[in-house]
Amino acid sequence: MLSFQEYSVEQLQSLQAELNQQYSKAKSADLKLDMTRGKPCREQLDLSNELSTVLSDHNYLSAEGIDARNYGCPEGLAEMRALFADLLGTKQENVIASGNSSLNLMYDTVARAMLFALPGAARPWGKEEKIRFICPVPGYDRHFFLTNSFGIEMINVPMLPTGPDMDQVEALVAADPSIKGMWLVPVYSNPDGITTSAETCRRLAAMATAAPDFRLFWDNAYVVHHLYPDNQESVPDMIGLCAENGHPDRVFEFASASKITFAGAGVACVASSPNNLAWVRKQMMIQSIGPDKVNQLRHVRFLHNKAGVDAIMARHAAILRPKFEAALKILDERLSGTGCCCFNHPRGGYFISLFVIPGTAAEVVRLAGEAGVQLTPAGNPYPYGKDPEDSNIRLAPSFPTIPELETAVDVLCTCIQLAAVNKILMEK
Numbered sequence: 001m002l003s004f005q006e007y008s009v010e011q012l013q014s015l016q017a018e019l020n021q022q023y024s025k026a027k028s029a030d031l032k033l034d035m036t037r038g039k040p041c042r043e044q045l046d047l048s049n050e051l052s053t054v055l056s057d058h059n060y061l062s063a064e065g066i067d068a069r070n071y072g073c074p075e076g077l078a079e080m081r082a083l084f085a086d087l088l089g090t091k092q093e094n095v096i097a098s099g100n101s102s103l104n105l106m107y108d109t110v111a112r113a114m115l116f117a118l119p120g121a122a123r124p125w126g127k128e129e130k131i132r133f134i135c136p137v138p139g140y141d142r143h144f145f146l147t148n149s150f151g152i153e154m155i156n157v158p159m160l161p162t163g164p165d166m167d168q169v170e171a172l173v174a175a176d177p178s179i180k181g182m183w184l185v186p187v188y189s190n191p192d193g194i195t196t197s198a199e200t201c202r203r204l205a206a207m208a209t210a211a212p213d214f215r216l217f218w219d220n221a222y223v224v225h226h227l228y229p230d231n232q233e234s235v236p237d238m239i240g241l242c243a244e245n246g247h248p249d250r251v252f253e254f255a256s257a258s259k260i261t262f263a264g265a266g267v268a269c270v271a272s273s274p275n276n277l278a279w280v281r282k283q284m285m286i287q288s289i290g291p292d293k294v295n296q297l298r299h300v301r302f303l304h305n306k307a308g309v310d311a312i313m314a315r316h317a318a319i320l321r322p323k324f325e326a327a328l329k330i331l332d333e334r335l336s337g338t339g340c341c342c343f344n345h346p347r348g349g350y351f352i353s354l355f356v357i358p359g360t361a362a363e364v365v366r367l368a369g370e371a372g373v374q375l376t377p378a379g380n381p382y383p384y385g386k387d388p389e390d391s392n393i394r395l396a397p398s399f400p401t402i403p404e405l406e407t408a409v410d411v412l413c414t415c416i417q418l419a420a421v422n423k424i425l426m427e428k
């Protein structure tokens, strides 16, 4: 098959006419399809309905005999911490289980670092003239909104198939003491679905940084979110790896049950070195008299242990995998060989990341929106909402039904092809 770039003007014009027809037809179908966010669908949420009844025996005592209904236990119930430790491959004492949202814990951690000196810091980040974070791109838009809200400057570093481009990361952090942090979703990254290689993890743990208070924000949101449970991707325990490489306080790790049980009504955790956790605990104990331990108890009674989590994640995968495969089948059929889009086939996580012809992503999102298919705004997976190439589009296949998804992806393919043909013709 010829790529569109190789078509003659006449061939392109006839394709353009055909695509315009397809597009008008899609528009007249009055679609209302939302693929903007990685939300679990109703069948996935139904997997955890037992959370509402699992405490119906009114036994609120934790394994240690703590009454979950009362104040106290600021670092969370021991069994909840042990469960997260097991999922993350770390130790229970390295985990605080708190609140319902890992994003909230990330926000609080950055906010605390701005206000109170981190272990190893000369002063709070807020007292520094300039603070910068390394942001692997494309990345999770909410990390960038968070960073931007604190006035922290963001530096783009490309994601490679092995994770962030380490030659760039090492050079940047070695030279610039204002680089205090770096984001990473190490397993099934948002949006590329890339799992950082063991060698990249080792380099991140070992690299020399000009800032003594540099921190990795290791957002392990998709650590157990395998689409192919028999063929799982994983990363080493980063807390242990950083310690082995002489940087025991380098990493703050985050995770939550949002996409294990109920999105926004799960339990979140922050995991780190004893030093860092003591620093977190100091302010956390002033902020709150303790986390929602009733929800934690519900979660451990429902999930039990890592095997319990693996079992429910396999059921999520059974719902999600056909959706990813349906979307990818249409993308493969309609786009491969056209030269107007490349994309990954993720093995886990919640997203498919598309790279369309540079300069057309925003136009594709606009065209799709006008045809009733809402996508994440182009540019969102980049700091400041600016994709320098205007090329990346994030697809979230989890929420729609398969027929809706197939319609949406088909319309999207029309939009991608139409935007590409329009651009190529303009340049010919």
Ligand code: PMP
Pocket (backbone or CB within 6 Å): 038, 100, 101, 102, 103, 104, 140, 185, 190, 219, 221, 255, 256, 257, 258, 263, 264, 268
């Ligand atoms: N991190 C990443 C990479 C995510 O994709 C999401 C949710 N989509 C979150 C964090 C938010 O998680 P939580 O619900 O625990 O705040």
